[in-house]
Structures are given as C-alpha cells and as structure tokens.
Amino acid sequence: MSPRTLYDKIWDEHLVTTRADGTSLLYIDRHLVHEVTSPQAFEGLREAGRPLRRPNAILSVADHNVPTIDREKGIADETCRLQVEALEANVASYGVPYLPLLDERQGIVHVVGPEQGFTLPGTTIVCGDSHTSTHGAFGALAFGIGTSEVEHVMATQTLPQRKSKNLRVRFEGALPAGLGAKDLALALIGRIGTAGGTGHVMEFTGDAVRALSMEGRMTLCNMSIEAGARSGLIAPDETTFAYLKGRPLAPKEALWDTALAHWRTLASDAQASFDTDVVLDVSALAPQVTWGTSPQWVTDVAGRVPDPDQATSAEDRQAMLRALEYMDLKPGTPIEDIALQAVFIGSCTNGRIEDLREAAAVARGRRVAAGIRALVVPGSGLVKRQAEAEGLDRIFTEAGFEWRQPGCSMCLGMNDDRLAEGVRCASTSNRNFEGRQGRGSRTHLVSPGMAAAAAVAGHFTDVRRLMGA
Amino acid sequence: MDPFTVLTGTAAPLLRANIDTDLIIPKQFLKTLVRSGLGRNLFHEIRYDSDGRERPDFVLNQAPYRKASILLAGPNFGCGSSREHAPWALKDFGIRAILAPSFADIFFNNCFSNGLLPVTLPGEAIESLAACEGPLTIDLPAQQVRGGGQTFTFEIEAARKAVLLEGLDEIKRTEANLADITAYEARRRQEAPWLDIQKV
Structure with missing residues (x-):
C-alpha cells in the first residue's frame, strides 16, 4: 500500500462504500449532541418515523444556552429553557445518553467528550457545532455538521462525504515560555487566513506540537476551523494515551491493550504526501x-x-x-x-x-x-x-x-x-x-x-x- | 426538498469578504425549535438599527432587493459556525442561490441540505454581474449564470447537482445502503471492539 497520511488512514477505515455517483459513505463512530442544533433533527426523525440507529454512539449535554450563575434555580430565560427542555424530552424518548444540567459532568460538549473518554484516537466524531475540530487533538477525524446532517447521522450512523485534501502544518522550534497553543493557532491563522485551510484536513506536526499537553492540543485543533479547515489532527502519542487511560468511557483492561496497539499505528507514514505544506518557525513568537x-x-x-x-x-x-x-x-x-x-x-x-x-x-x-x-x-x-x-x-x-x-x-x-x-x-x-x-x-x-x-x-x-x- | 432547476430573479449585491454565519443569523435567533420563520432576522445586526428599525443603506432594505432570490457575495461566504439556521434564514427570506468566489465548507454542505445553490464564480464575474441591470438567470442543468448579456459557466459536482435537480432526500438515498452499513458495523465490532459503548 502506498504511504498514507493519518487522515487517509482514518478515512479508509471508515469507508462503508463508494457510491455510483462518486460520493463516499463514511461511518460515524461518535456523535455529540447539544440543545441548539438538534431539535429540528429529532423533529425530522419523528416526522419520518425513523428510529435512531445507535443511541449509545451519542453523548448529549446542554451547553450553549445554560446560565452560568444560580442554575440550581432553573433557567429564567424562557426560550433558553424551552430549548434545554426540548433536548431533555428528545433524549429521553430516543434513549440517548445525557448529562443533565446539574450533573457535575455537564459542560461544553467539546470539553466533556474528551473528559469522559468518549473521544478516542482513530474515530470519526461529529457534532452540530463547528468547533468539533477540537477532538482532532486525539487523532480523531472530527468535524462540525449542520442539523440536517445531525439527523442523517442519527438515522444512518453515516454521512455522505467527499474526501478533503491533506495539509500539513509544521511548527518548528520551541515555543518561548509564556506562550501557548492559542498563540500558535492565532499566528497560523494570521499567516494563512481564515480560508487558508478550506477544503483541507490539517495535520499539526513539529516539536512545539509534541510538547503540548492534551489541553493545548485541543486548543490548537479547536481553532483549525477558524482557518477554514474541515478538521485538525494531531497524531496520538504517549501524552494522548496517558490522558485517556482510566477515563469513564475509555476502553479498559484487555480492550485497552488492543486499542493501544491500534492507536500506535495512527500516524502519517514517513513518505506520505501532503497537498499543501505550511511551515512556521515559532521560536521567536510573541503573544x-x-x-x-x-x-x-x-x-x-x-x-x-x-x-x-x-x-x-x-x-x-x-x-x-x-x-x-x-x-x-x-x-x-x-x-x-x-x-x-x-x-x-x-x-x-x-x-x-x-x-x-x-x-x-x-x-x-x-x-x-x-x-x-x-x-x-x-x-x-x-x-x-x-x-x-x-x-x-x-x-x-x-x-x-x-x-x-x-x-x-x-x-x-x-x-x-x-x-x-x-x-x-x-x-x-x-x-x-x-x-x-x-x-x-x-x-x-x-x-x-x-x-x-x-x-x-x-x-x-x-x-x-x-x-x- | 424543493428541486432547483432554473431560477430567474433579482440579485442583491453584498460584496464583502468573510460574511460569517453570526452576521447571517445572530445567536439570539438560534433558540428556535423549528426551521421556519428566520427570514425576517436574516442579517439582523446590519439590517436593523438597535431600535429594530430598518437601516436604509442596507441592500435588502432597498426596493428591488427586498424580493431578491439571489445573493452576490465576497469570498469565504458562510465562514464560522455550523448553524444550519444560516441557510434556513436565507431560504426563508427568499434567497435560493448565492454567488461567491468561495464558500466555507460547512455552510456549503448545509446549502445542499436545503435546496440552496451555492455557485462559485471568480470575483470579477460577480462584480460584473452586480453591475448589470435586470434579473439574473441561474440555469443549473446548463451550469450557467446569465444576465446583462453575459454568460458565465460554473462547475458543480455531479452528485450535488443531482441532489438539487431532483430535490433528493439524502437520508432516503443512504437508506439504500443499509445492508452495507450493517455489514460494516458487524466487521467493525470484530476489528475495533473497544468502540462499543454499553452505558454512560
């Protein structure tokens, strides 16, 4: 097999079929759902009388609309409350796992997914939210989708997709003390522009990336959508595995070892070719x-x-x-x-x-x-x-x-x-x-x-x- | 979904670059539980002043463009969030086609889920269409935009074109592959057993 990028590998592993019209049907392993972009999707399923294919492949939580003060007293704003209540009713009727507002595990969907070990290397992850690219920090192919696509995934656990191009970003040199992933992300977007990554999946490489914690990697991949990219990716390594081990939804015992053996193969091959390369020296970067x-x-x-x-x-x-x-x-x-x-x-x-x-x-x-x-x-x-x-x-x-x-x-x-x-x-x-x-x-x-x-x-x-x- | 074949209508010029989805439909209108009714809130912050009155200098508040069915825009149209409320708002207003030098990825996909046609044309072509008098015609079967004596040809992926021309339901199309999906899942359970979640 010819050398492949990390994106190529995840893509190949999730290809259900290539249809006669040339589009690919990609399997979706994980689906994060929140209150703002899901009500019309649930409504669509209900109207069509379609079942939800894999409720346990979903993790749902309310985050966009929720009060950040005195939430024990409920949500005062009526439209916000209605949307959160709609989510609660929908997930209850379809048997979808949900972290309630007063549950300690509640939080922003892109913080919660990794924390719970729902986000795993080599998976495909979608959410009706553009910052789904965050999960690419784990070497997952993660991207934001619209509500119609949310419904599509609920019904079929797949999405018709076109393959993106491969873009490699190499951050050279060590990041000076006091700077972090946010500075890397902003400097990159300043360089290539908000459409610089359009049509591409962006893989972040280089010593400055390897040195980042998982939190930093999530910040960097989170911002890849601001560069227009479909997804950001960082190949998983010991930092990734140490973060995941013991998380509630991460594999345990023998399954952990099996998974780990697979995850270690998730890196771009040395000879893999990228459509676009961007190199940034960050050794003298300022905030x-x-x-x-x-x-x-x-x-x-x-x-x-x-x-x-x-x-x-x-x-x-x-x-x-x-x-x-x-x-x-x-x-x-x-x-x-x-x-x-x-x-x-x-x-x-x-x-x-x-x-x-x-x-x-x-x-x-x-x-x-x-x-x-x-x-x-x-x-x-x-x-x-x-x-x-x-x-x-x-x-x-x-x-x-x-x-x-x-x-x-x-x-x-x-x-x-x-x-x-x-x-x-x-x-x-x-x-x-x-x-x-x-x-x-x-x-x-x-x-x-x-x-x-x-x-x-x-x-x-x-x-x-x-x-x- | 409504099919899209040939559209003739007024084209409103909004030739800014990077028109983001927050500008197309701001957050306060994302609290809806339905897809309809967002047209009046399209471009809310630049269309109305802080007292809710129309800004006369905004293009969609001007006579011929109140009934625009085509939008002419700058590059990277629809950047930002994944909110499908953006195409819902455009469609509810009456816009069926957007012509721009480039589109953001998620917005572009969302258009096809709603029978909206995003047409990619060079900036000069869009500027020259914006300058011409009278309606524009967007002929999807012929992949042409015509107006003011000019004709521009555009590219569109065959599968996307078919979805719009026939108003296809994507979920229904995918249901034709259900056997493939089931077979994939069975194989996947063998190859990657750690992915099965039993309980949250």
Whole structure:
C-alpha cells in the first residue's frame, strides 16, 4: 500500500462504500449532541418515523444556552429553557445518553467528550457545532455538521462525504515560555487566513506540537476551523494515551491493550504526501492579539494596529477600514495602549484546567483593574471541581474575577453572559466576528494568560512581564 | 426538498469578504425549535438599527432587493459556525442561490441540505454581474449564470447537482445502503471492539 497520511488512514477505515455517483459513505463512530442544533433533527426523525440507529454512539449535554450563575434555580430565560427542555424530552424518548444540567459532568460538549473518554484516537466524531475540530487533538477525524446532517447521522450512523485534501502544518522550534497553543493557532491563522485551510484536513506536526499537553492540543485543533479547515489532527502519542487511560468511557483492561496497539499505528507514514505544506518557525513568537473582526487580523502584543493604506488590495483595504471602524481603533495605535472593559476566560477553546491554571498564575495576588468586568467560566463541572480543589477559584475571586458555572457563556452570548454595545473585551474564545459576544461588542482574541494580564493591567500587556520571568 | 432547476430573479449585491454565519443569523435567533420563520432576522445586526428599525443603506432594505432570490457575495461566504439556521434564514427570506468566489465548507454542505445553490464564480464575474441591470438567470442543468448579456459557466459536482435537480432526500438515498452499513458495523465490532459503548 502506498504511504498514507493519518487522515487517509482514518478515512479508509471508515469507508462503508463508494457510491455510483462518486460520493463516499463514511461511518460515524461518535456523535455529540447539544440543545441548539438538534431539535429540528429529532423533529425530522419523528416526522419520518425513523428510529435512531445507535443511541449509545451519542453523548448529549446542554451547553450553549445554560446560565452560568444560580442554575440550581432553573433557567429564567424562557426560550433558553424551552430549548434545554426540548433536548431533555428528545433524549429521553430516543434513549440517548445525557448529562443533565446539574450533573457535575455537564459542560461544553467539546470539553466533556474528551473528559469522559468518549473521544478516542482513530474515530470519526461529529457534532452540530463547528468547533468539533477540537477532538482532532486525539487523532480523531472530527468535524462540525449542520442539523440536517445531525439527523442523517442519527438515522444512518453515516454521512455522505467527499474526501478533503491533506495539509500539513509544521511548527518548528520551541515555543518561548509564556506562550501557548492559542498563540500558535492565532499566528497560523494570521499567516494563512481564515480560508487558508478550506477544503483541507490539517495535520499539526513539529516539536512545539509534541510538547503540548492534551489541553493545548485541543486548543490548537479547536481553532483549525477558524482557518477554514474541515478538521485538525494531531497524531496520538504517549501524552494522548496517558490522558485517556482510566477515563469513564475509555476502553479498559484487555480492550485497552488492543486499542493501544491500534492507536500506535495512527500516524502519517514517513513518505506520505501532503497537498499543501505550511511551515512556521515559532521560536521567536510573541503573544498574539487580534485587532479586527476576523481571527486572521492578528498581531504581536508589541505590535500596532495596522494601516489599511498598507493593504495589498482595494478589497482588503475596504475590509480593514470597516473592521477598524467597528472596533473603534485607529491605525498605528500600539496594541498595549488598547484599554478594555471586559475580560472573558473560558469556552471550548480555553476553558480547560490548564487554561485556568495559566490565568490564575497571572491573577494570583493581583487585582482586576478598575472598570473591568472579568468572568471566568470553567469548561465543565469537572474542570470547575478540579480548579476549586487547587484553590484557583479563590485566586480569581480574591482578584475580583467572577467565578461561574460551566457552559459556552460569553463566547457567543446565547445565555445572559453578553457584552453591551461598544464594550471591548479580551477573550480566550475563538471568534471575534461582529456582534459575536453581543450586538456592537468588540472582541480581541488572546490566550488565557494574556486575558488575565489584560484584566489586571486594564489594557493589553505582554503576559511575560507578569510572570516574574 | 424543493428541486432547483432554473431560477430567474433579482440579485442583491453584498460584496464583502468573510460574511460569517453570526452576521447571517445572530445567536439570539438560534433558540428556535423549528426551521421556519428566520427570514425576517436574516442579517439582523446590519439590517436593523438597535431600535429594530430598518437601516436604509442596507441592500435588502432597498426596493428591488427586498424580493431578491439571489445573493452576490465576497469570498469565504458562510465562514464560522455550523448553524444550519444560516441557510434556513436565507431560504426563508427568499434567497435560493448565492454567488461567491468561495464558500466555507460547512455552510456549503448545509446549502445542499436545503435546496440552496451555492455557485462559485471568480470575483470579477460577480462584480460584473452586480453591475448589470435586470434579473439574473441561474440555469443549473446548463451550469450557467446569465444576465446583462453575459454568460458565465460554473462547475458543480455531479452528485450535488443531482441532489438539487431532483430535490433528493439524502437520508432516503443512504437508506439504500443499509445492508452495507450493517455489514460494516458487524466487521467493525470484530476489528475495533473497544468502540462499543454499553452505558454512560
């Protein structure tokens, strides 16, 4: 057999059949379901009188709409409550495993899946959510789908697919202290653009990737959708296996050994060819901060807001002018002079324990600057429990951060955690689109350490200055 | 699903790059339990001011474009989230075809699930179509866009074309492969027994 990439291998293993029209039917091992993109899929099944093929291949949880404060009292917002209740009724009637809102395992679907060992190397994983790419950190082919496709998977456990191209990203050199996966992801998107990965599955390689923890790898793969890629992938290794061992849904005993033997084969062959190669030297990378309304509009913390007159095309210039107007920024402004009114630490990008540790290390013994509202939202109940066991919650609250209950929260503001018009926020989330965190709100994407540093300084500052390094 | 064959209609120009799904349909409208009724909220944040009044400078608030059935857009249209609410909102408004130099992957797939035709054409072609007077015709069988005396040919994968032309139900199509799926599952249980989940 000719040399294959990791993506090729997972694809081949899941190919049910190739149809006469040239499309491939791909088997789906795992399906994550949440309240926002599933009601119409369940309704479709019900209307057609179709059974749900494999309820146990699904893990469901409410995350987008849930309150992050006083949830024991129920969901006050009626439309949010109805959607969560619809999920609960649907999963009950179809026998789908569900983690209830007050269960400690509840959390953001992309935090919960890995925590429970539902996410495994070499599997295909889908969810009606674009950040499903997160699970690629385990060497799983994971991608976001629409609600019609959610219904398709529920009914058939497959999806008609077209094979993507292979793209390899190699991060060369060691990442400097104080920087993390978020900086890698933003630097990459800054380089190739938000459509740079379109039509591709992106495999991340290089020493800087091998050195990342599973949390960091999830951050990196999570953001691969922001580069337009279908999926992000990292070949599993000892770090992956150590993370998975003993997780509730991970294989046990003899099955673990059998699985492990297979997982060790999940790497791109040395001679495998990629359609596209991107190489980034990260040894001198500085913390990244976005300045515009697309994740590709990013620069170093020591940089300045760029000048649209330097744009390479008239269209780019127009787009930059519009972004700067929306963001209320002037060309040439030093990034460190940008003052903030809000800080959000959380989301499926940066709501895991390591992210909270990174932020807490900066917040420890400091105070949130006057005029800033700062929120810390753990990615799951288990992350919250772990953080509390380590005393991180007290570090945050003593510094003036709000310590919340788990959910998607202010990443997209479907619950009450929204920004008011004109408010500028340093956010560890994944998108800085217009209106993303609330109508007229202004989002700057950063790492958890940079967000905490911005909270205590009141403006952007190089987190490394606060690390005693 | 409604078949798509030949469409003649008004084309609204919205020639920005990277029109994301948050812009197409913002989060507050994702709380619906149904697929219908989202048209009035299409492009909500740029279509209405903060008091809910129409912004006269927005293209879909202008006379000929209120009834647009075609949208002309910039590259990377539909980037961002997987929300199928984006094509639902476009379709509910009356849009059946979007012409852009490129599309984001998930949005592109979602269009075909809803009988919407995403047409990929070079930026210059789209600009020149935006400049022409009168309606455009999108002829899917011939794979042509015609308007203002111009004709542009576009590419579309044969399987995608068939789905739109015949308004095929994808699940029904896949059900024709049920025996293959069952055979795959039996084989998979042997080869990868660790994947079976008994209980959460």
